[in-house]
Amino acid sequence: MINSPLGIIGYPIGHSISPRFQQAALDHLGVDHGYQPYEVHPDRVADFVASLRDDTVLGINVTVPHKEAVMPFLDEIDEWAAEAGAVNTIVNRDGRLVGYNTDGYGFLRALRESAGLDPAGKRALILGAGGSARGVVQALLRAGVAELAIANRTLERAQALAELADNRGVPARAIELNALQSDGFDGQTDLIVNCTSLGMHHGPDEAASPMAASQIPPAALVYDLVYNPMLTPLLREAHSAGAPTLGGISMLVYQGAASFELWLERPAPVSVMMDAAMSAMREREAQAQ
Ligand SMILES: NC(=O)c1ccc[n+]([C@@H]2O[C@H](COP(=O)([O-])OP(=O)(O)OC[C@H]3O[C@@H](n4cnc5c(N)ncnc54)[C@H](OP(=O)(O)O)[C@@H]3O)[C@@H](O)[C@H]2O)c1
Structure with missing residues (x-):
């Protein structure tokens, strides 16, 4: 059961830095609400979601592996979430639970504001075809x-x-993926987005990059959704190729800022959230050394 106005559910949840940057945003604005992590076993998701209807609850974020599982227990699903087939934000509107997906919005806002690239009219190479790749493709199509x-x-x-x-x-x-060069990719792209879990800490292959420097056109922006570590193997390859880069923290913060704005109905202090997220990641990386 939830016992704070805001929070995040996942299984496990210890890795999430959302509590750090969401709480920093609440504290900065002097909003007296707690944002807590909740580790919820898949068998307990229905009960947990039911507890969100309480009038003390504003809503929650939803992370792996519950983004699809929460959907049948909601009263309404917004267009982006329906299209993505996944919910990452739930808002409690007077006992009615509405599901949103802010990942695509966060992806685009990070691309435009942190990297200064508007994808309209551009060519993009997407690495991966899982849940995040689907959201990224849909966001790019909309854009x-x-x-x-x-x-x-x-x-x-x-x-x-x-x-x-x-x-x-x-x-x-x-x-x-492993035939990128021989199998039709001619290097003609403005944007490369990594949506695989390659390079992710505790992922399938931490040391691997989905592309080598020799495959990366120096004019393309290389955007890695992986944010742990902040400097991923792909970003290292991109630096060697002389290409501009964007790491995944920015998307994480912008998707969280969009959630914050849905719950609080006021602008999120994005730079406060970004600083808190970066310092949380630096602490994690220092602990891991
Ligand atoms: N920055 C953010 O806000 C943000 C948001 C969402 C996700 N992410 C990050 O994005 C990454 C992917 O997340 P997801 O939700 O899309 O995961 P997912 O649905 O599990 O998809 C995983 C993708 O990685 C590929 N993959 C896994 N192991 C591989 C390997 N050994 N070799 C080659 N390809 C491999 C999969 O290929 P197959 O289809 O062949 O299995 C699939 O395309 C994660 O690291 C996650 O943390 C970041």
Whole structure:
């Protein structure tokens, strides 16, 4: 059961830095609410969501593995969440629970504000075809991307995402990740987005980069969704290639800022949240050494 006005559920949840930067935002604005992490076993999700209807609760964030599981227990699902098939924010509106997905919005806002790139009319190469890749592709389609290439270990999943783009009238091709160079990627792209979990701390292969420096065009922005570590193997390769880069912290903070604005109905102090997120990550990295 929830016992704070705001929080985040996941399983496990200890890794999440959302409590750090959300609490920093609340404290900065003098809002007397707690934002707590809740480790909720998959069997307990229905009960936990039911407890959000209490009038002391504003809402929660939802992270892995509950983003799809919470959906049947909500009263309303917004358009972005329905399209993504996943909810990362729940708002309690007088006992009615509304599900949102702010990941795509956070991805785009980070791209535009932290890297200064508007994807309208641009070409993008997406690495990965899992949950985050789906959200990124949908966000780029909404933003008017001109052309997509999707590279994934499992080709069929890349093909399904490419089809989604094609159906919206945006030319898209699917490529096998480990055959990027030989299999149709000509280096012609303005943006490369890593949506695989390669390079992620405690992920499938911490040391691996989905692309080598020699494959990265120096003019393309390399955007890694992985934020732990902050300097990922892909970002190192991009630096060697001389390409501009953007790490995943910025998206994490902007998706959280959008959640904050849905709950509190006031502007989120983004720079306070960014500073708190960066210092939380630096502490984690120092502890891991
Ligand atoms: N910055 C942010 O706010 C933010 C938001 C969301 C996610 N993320 C990060 O994005 C990453 C992906 O998240 P997700 O939710 O999309 O995960 P997911 O749905 O599990 O998808 C994982 C992706 O990684 C690929 N992959 C996994 N292991 C691989 C390996 N050994 N070799 C090659 N490819 C491999 C998978 O390929 P297959 O299809 O072949 O299995 C799939 O494309 C995570 O690191 C997550 O932390 C960051």
